Amino acid sequence: MITSGLVLTSVFVLLVLLVRGVAQPATLFGLFSIGFFFAGLIEQTEFLSSYTNPAMICVLLLILTGLVLERSALITQMSKVFLSGSTKASVFKLSIMTSLFSAFVSNTAVVAALLPAVSKQSKIDPSKLLIPLSYASILGGVTTLIGTSTNLLVYSLAESQGITGINLFTFTGVGLILVVAGCALMSLTTTEDNTGTHAADKPIEVDGNPQGYFLESKVKAGSSLVGKSVIDNGLRGLEGLFLLEIVREDRLISPVRPDEIVQTNDRLIFVGETHRIQTLQHFDGLEVFGSSAGELLESNLVEVVIANQSELVNKTPREVDFRTLFDAAVVGIRRGDKKLTGQLGRIELRVGDSLILAVGADFKNHKNLERNFHLLTDEPLQPKLSRKDNWLTLGGLALAIGLASTGVISLLQGLMAFVLFLVGMKLLPAGQMRRRFPFDLWILIGSALVIADVMTSSGAAKLIADYTSSVLSPFGVMGAFVSVYLMTWLLTELVTNSAAAALAFPIAVSSAAQYDAAALPFVLAVAFAASSGFLIPTGYQTHMMVMSPGRYRTMDFIRKGTPMAILYGLICVVFIPLFFPF
Template structure:
């Protein structure tokens, strides 16, 4: 009876994950705690899940990647990469991205190249960003450390008492699959739109300027006293005073004659300003001044902003910046900006204050696309130390001379001692949410297995595939994982299907390795819907894409990927 109860609760968890009203971290943690409280799993099992060695490896790897993503290497390569014919430039970009993603966290690789590609003017960014995201996935499937999904699957493998996966256990399947799919991308990427970069036009459309004329009743009174903070649909963003820019504007700021008031929001509600005497709307001369103060950013997957509004987080105070506009994919969002729930991947056009660069949480919350703000880069010696150290750790691990976790911990200590990384940076960027999700998912997987729930599903898979044998069951496990990774997330899909895959292998008296690979490769097969994979969300707004763009390019890649994996895995890992 416990098996049915646990299975039903996991079904509810899946439905809630698909709905997306609560974050995976909240849902998985709640379920893990609930399973402990009702006695399905003991407290020690919960605690051991959060200290799983493969999970710790993933966490330390992501912390070390903070140094690698600040290297100027990618910036220097980009200029050479993107020159020449578009097809060859795209191939060079995908090749570099896949190669880097094989050993670096793919989110870090995309984050490093995102601003570079958005700022260059050789090729429209919309022709490059989806291939960039897909190539980062394809590079990631070739090694153990290439993607968090492979490390997550390894954590389940270790948790199940099986031998840990090696650095290159994925390569014999992953490398040919990656090459086949990159060749396919060369053709399907031709279907992408050629969206122009709209920097100045976008900035122009977001602003409404009004000048305070002599004799205006506003003069001599503060912003608060003039009730300029509570306008219907409009928001006072900045004041231009004698060629100086006052940003952000405080409630105590006193209006002076000649001030140019810059409003944002629902600029079509210009009639709101008619109640103020001596306020004159005029042309676009101030746009040049404003443009020097604009920064375009994308909300990162690590950010605390998604599902919250600008008003809830007190954005202006937190970042010393005003939000001029919000773009989601191809569309500029309208309405009162302060009341719009934000999402990962949203592009924000910010009018920033003079000390915006000094704000502590910029790198955690945003990927910077344009503007003068750039994250501090490593010095050449620091960059060399980071890359040589990382390459040495990977090499020693591949040769079984040093456990990967030990090597990464040693490298992290060296980076801290040499001040390449700081403790404050580690605190800001610690992947706490990912750690919660995976630790809790391990607990849910243990509950599924120990209660017999996974065995029930495995028996059902066996009965459905009875006429097709073990290969039919293998295909079923792969496609269940693929579908889940499209509608939830890659790590959640791996967590939910792994115990089922393992029990299915046992039910058919087959080797577990093909089913483990089916889960690993299936969980990385997110090419059709942008919301299941964080790198797709990162490029969604900067590329000004629509959902159909992912479908047109991703469907052929998904078909190629699935056919290649289903052919190669049984050849490399026999049943």
């Protein structure tokens, strides 16, 4: 009893830390799982096996295959076909297409592939498409075992508890109902776009108007600045301003090195707080005329979104030496619908922030871009697959899934063979796998298995189930089932989908045991509910990916997500017991 109470208290502390965002979920789960191990609550063999679980390895292999599949031209080509007709029809067609791809490819990879095409097209206001794009990727992900890491996590937990009955298409019946109903709802609740002016029609904006952050100055003949370096002239470290680029005749110098020698007629482009113009007036022979930087500078701008696994999260551009790290300078930051102002180098970056970068010639050669950014540009960082490679890749994935679904080989064997095929075809370089290997997800899932095991073996999960049973006794097994769904849904809105599934799973299994009911419907309730985070953008990666490009506020997700969450929940609590009786 004492042990179960301590475990329960620890899990409560973990939940509070997750909600408060003290650290990344993977870090918190990892520390608590290690703590349970040192406390002797789990054996060494079980602890280590949690991090080599077959289903978890499948998750990692799927993410690696997604690195190739996101380069498939098929996804972006199809998006152009589906973005036609009325706004309602386009939303429905785009949602169906996204759901289809997300059933077999990581939803983050699908959204990353479609984000540039959807956000930069000019037919329909992107703000009407990007939330449906994110929601549809979730709906598609729940239709198969491999569609989302959450399903595979729940499968791992079920396997560790000896619960059988989950295979590649166990989720498909309920999932397809969710896809059709959810896509129809998004289409019906979308207003037609009659404004005639779309976000994508406008040039990249900084400070509310094109290139509004920039101050342009010219070095006149006879200026004392001529012949001296940038650093010697005191042009570095100006309060509120940063020397971004130098335009010399028809050549753009970017980034500007501290030892760059200033010449007559150089145009110096500063970025930052434009009201600091008086700072430049103190320099002899520097003519400030506050115009835009012109077409040369405009062609040098790139918009990116901070990725979930980025090393920049919770750090400032100055802290990481952004210019050296990426051969680019930050000239604008947008967070949702808000443009951040002030000294941009001192702003802590967050997942989903949209950055306007003035990039140097070496920008796209940097190997760290894919891990840190989603580029909103028509020119991908990696070349698109050729027609031959495209069909080989898609065909190989279909073959691996087909053989696994018929029981000829295991899913792990199929995915492992597929990854080896991609490596052999030189479509998946070792360097790319190393840079984008999902270490955080590996730690999170492995630690989740440890914590779930400890909650079960210590009796902590049973304590919660006993209390729930006493409260819901008038409603019987159906009341317990609904309570498991609602508890998991609340957790996924407060923390993350994987964390919610890990915390709710042992409680769900114990709740089923209280009523001597089959565990499978309760387990599936956890899986589906953990993927029902439609309200809070920080709760799901794809929401953060579309938030800034769509200029969304949290209230936009709450408004659009509330009817989706209600419809999704009703379908789950009605159809899961029909497909999988208690």
